[in-house]
Amino acid sequence: MTRGNTRQRIQDVALELFAEQGYEKTSLREIAENLEVTKAALYYHFKTKEDILISLFQDLTRPMDELIEWAQTQPHTLETKQEILRRYSEALASAAPLFRFIQENQATLRDLSIGETFKDRMLRMLDLIKEPEAALADQVRCLSALLTMHAGMFLLKDVEGDPEEKRLAVLEVAFDLVSQAHHVTR
Amino acid sequence: MTRGNTRQRIQDVALELFAEQGYEKTSLREIAENLEVTKAALYYHFKTKEDILISLFQDLTRPMDELIEWAQTQPHTLETKQEILRRYSEALASAAPLFRFIQENQATLRDLSIGETFKDRMLRMLDLIKEPEAALADQVRCLSALLTMHAGMFLLKDVEGDPEEKRLAVLEVAFDLVSQAHHVTR
């Protein structure tokens, strides 16, 4: 019946379960059962369990990578930074489950080939946002902005209010932090 | 020679390994081997693997609990908040491995009886730091302050500079955020 989309379905279910229970605690059996296929079928589409995860990263982080590439061609003005944060916030929102997963499974990611890749991206984002010779506290501010965007949405789950509103509040705080760190060095 | 302190040694090794590799990826065999005892010995001192973790939390988060208890008796002035953050920062620093662990193993903690306990503490801290009717963005600021303190130290690992200096920079940013959120509602 459902033909040709099994690979996609595996990714969907896997992401859902990975985000919900963590990578290690999600077994291939579980994924397979959810899809009503056998474990072996998963192996037709992906070489290993880690491969499923890798494919999710590759598919879902592309917007970020494109954003970074674009940003690297822009001048380091406050306006650019603001634009970067705005777009980053959107990219984050559209891949929320993956980023929830990332945030909650760092110990696992650390030694899952992908860890490095991800850390690199963070550092490149940081470079786009902070001034080259920023004081320590200002570096912290930029880091904090990033951190808040990443973790913010999930932590605000208990707080009342519409998700989009929350996203904007987070964005506002991030922008504040980056602005404070942006006293141009003359 | 090492008499009667096995329990303590188990905790030490366990914390080190949990923090380094994550909870799920650290097996009791590994802990036992590090201590040159048998797995069964661990079971003399702790009822389950989770129990080891619980004991670590109980022993290492007491300063935080005491801090919170004390803080709840104080007036919600900016000075108090500043004092809370200062003490919190110190408490955090003195139990750094545990908090690194917490930060990196959230997916695991979520369904490990302890998760709730920990989340509760975070929310109580938040209540101490934010104004009762704070605007959304100000709530985010306070959350961000907490977040930054928790994650900051580890993320700054790649950055140059003396640890104590970094801690103070983080504290400064946290204080800023909380101050901004503190425009007293009259």
Place this chain on the structure above:
Amino acid sequence: MTRGNTRQRIQDVALELFAEQGYEKTSLREIAENLEVTKAALYYHFKTKEDILISLFQDLTRPMDELIEWAQTQPHTLETKQEILRRYSEALASAAPLFRFIQENQATLRDLSIGETFKDRMLRMLDLIKEPEAALADQVRCLSALLTMHAGMFLLKDVEGDPEEKRLAVLEVAFDLVSQAHHVTR
């Protein structure tokens, strides 16, 4: 471009891999990958994995079977035996990979329908080479001659010298052994 010869190519690759790694350790996936076809394609040409092996035997042991048939029509003189050994040695050399495979995968062959077939041939060879009522030691000599021819080439891999020279040395020893066993019973 390679049209219609897939069957042959499968056999070639299979023999190579079987000889190199053993039958059990060579998977159909591996064979298929080497040929840049799918596993399913193998099943178009052969009913089972074992079938591939069987086909190799059938194709490569024909010279031996013909030799045996011819030999059975000859008188049991020493000259005949010498001739048999000479031809056997040549047949062996021209199907070296298969015989390397046989020699190294006996445990596997034992319960692979083919085992019997092969053992039968060995026994028939033995009958051609030894005297009907030979003493135990003389039977051993003939067995040893066969054995040496089979295993000899591979074992001499580490020894210096040109392959053809080695083959002749092996043949010489085999002939010696058979001669010693040939004190005609009157």
Place this chain on the structure above:
Amino acid sequence: MTRGNTRQRIQDVALELFAEQGYEKTSLREIAENLEVTKAALYYHFKTKEDILISLFQDLTRPMDELIEWAQTQPHTLETKQEILRRYSEALASAAPLFRFIQENQATLRDLSIGETFKDRMLRMLDLIKEPEAALADQVRCLSALLTMHAGMFLLKDVEGDPEEKRLAVLEVAFDLVSQAHHVTR
């Protein structure tokens, strides 16, 4: 009931099954079932499947190793060689199942850490038995002697006669071969 000898029992059953069916075709489940324990119990006593095999080699080839060590201290006379063969034949007989296994599972052994070890031993035996500058055919004779001793017993299974008698016949042929190769170089 049976206490403390499980390790030994595992080795016994494993050797029996390895020899009978081959290494790859013998599963740990099978071994465990034969012993009426769980697979996991095997892992208490041995780190891996290969480890079981290694332990068998270590325990059963000691006599050979001692023989070789002793032989290396002896003069290279024909008498010594005869003595070496005699003892080797006995050592072989007392570890027959292992050597049957070796002979029939060479493809497997080749890439099982142990392969090298075993090949080394063969080469050292060869060095003890052949003259340093022996002609190619004489080297083949010595190899053939070794080969015959190794494989002889199993191949003679179909032949009538008492096992000990067969062993002696094999030994006789081996001795003959080595003698022929021993025309002392003056």
Place this chain on the structure above:
DNA sequence: GATGAATGAGCCTTCATTCAT
């Protein structure tokens, strides 16, 4: 206070094979 021995459940992975297209 600790060990030796074992278990049951489960994990990731691989394999030969099938079948509709």
Place this chain on the structure above:
DNA sequence: TATGAATGAAGGCTCATTCAT
């Protein structure tokens, strides 16, 4: 002539846990 997709069985291995000693 082949492929794409899937299966069922099995394999080696690891884990937290138990319990008699």
